[in-house]
Amino acid sequence: MYFQECKGKVALVTGGAQGIGAAVVQSLAKLGIVVVAVDFQTDKLQKHVDALKSEGLEVYGFTADVSDGSAIDSIVNTIEREIGPIEILVNVAGVLSPGLIESYSDEDWQRTFAVNSTGVFNVSRSVSKHMVSRKKGSIVTVGSNAASVPRINLAAYAASKAAATMFTKCLGLELAQHNIRCNIVAPGSTATEMQWSLWEGDNGAKSVIDGTPEVFKVGIPLKKIAEPSNIVDAILFFISDQSNHITMSNLLVDGGATLGV
Template sequence: MSSILQSFSLAGRTALLTGSSAGIGLALARGLAGAGARVILNARSVDKLERAAAALRAEGAQVETAAFDVTSGEAVAAAVARIEAEVGPIDILVNNAGMQRRAPLDQFAEADWHELMKTNLDSVFLVGQAVARHMMTRRRGKIINICSVQSELGRPGIAPYMASKGAVKMLTKGMAIDWGPHGIQVNGLGPGYFKTELTQALVDNTEFTQWLVNRTPARRWGDVEDLVGAAVFLSSEASNFVNGHVLYVDGGVTAQL
């Protein structure tokens, strides 16, 4: 039994998590740190990063910070090179940075479309490629791309978001195909509806919450802690033969029509 549990340990591993100063990203960082990893938090705001890092350090976590724009190829390349040289090899990458814009598709602004795609899709390609190039030389690595139930299902008013997350799902599979022969496992983690700062308005909407609870077999919103076990699994040796898979943590939403 001890050897099985050992395969889930992240002791001695370093994990970079994009968009991890709050919400799901911070919860995943806390979870990976709890499994033994040294975590590198990323966001554009230095102040938010330092507050998040201080909170994790107070809990005993090993934490570094890296403030850079994940939508800029130049910034990403420089940051990844600096981390590899000064902090150490990146063993685990979690591409979590993302955003949402809501509007009827016929009224969706072109500028908002490009901003959303850059944040949700381009960043996964840019950071994934930069980190994978180092992982390939070491012939090992774990990459987790944060997908969504909207990688599979739709809702009114969020068609561009759905397009971006559907693309992340397929990019995940493409990464697994191209980088699998180099010892890298690339998988997706697909959250359902979770209570975070970004969804608070929906949580507070009684009508929406009632619809969601009735639509979800688990009959509740997700708590960010519900994602941690899946993230640790996909980051650990326990998932060494899992590649190109999207693991939905959604209370059963994608299972029910």
């Protein structure tokens, strides 16, 4: 059965309290995977974990900021010692602070890279150390199609996602000899809190689908906003044996919005 080989494995998912991360946690848990969700939003995380536990699913939650390397190391060591060996890592945690470069603050720039880039480094480094000793594992980083094309108002976000994308490819190259695969799933506009925060008025979805020529942004050829489940499906492919000869790949899941760049 598809994904049967994943049942009982331990997966660590960052950004697991909402949006794509929450959808990943739910989907993995329903496949019989033991899921550990990490997020800095304590209340949202606990509510999500409790809801899944009430369905009889094995899910754990840890509050942490992925930019805090020592906190991540402590959590990973606890998981390895008390829950089980981490065989799957999904880096989803991300922040978005839009703004023009000329007026962008140092604080927003630093925070964007601290979470979107350094966070991926911190968690991947900590988890991969354990994976190497076992000669197996799969790491998936949720990037963005914004890493492939310039975006007005999104310089920090796009640059930080580009950094996370290249980091994951370099990680995949280093870990290939240890039978550990590292891939990227790059969503476009997806129906999450992050996407909605960019919309103005009641026509946000239509504007995204149609495109905005004045800011050089094309629309979505498939004429629809992605659902979190669309992103999850791509992630599931990368963690399964169906992709056991794929590493350092960057899969765009954006309805054609970046024209296959």
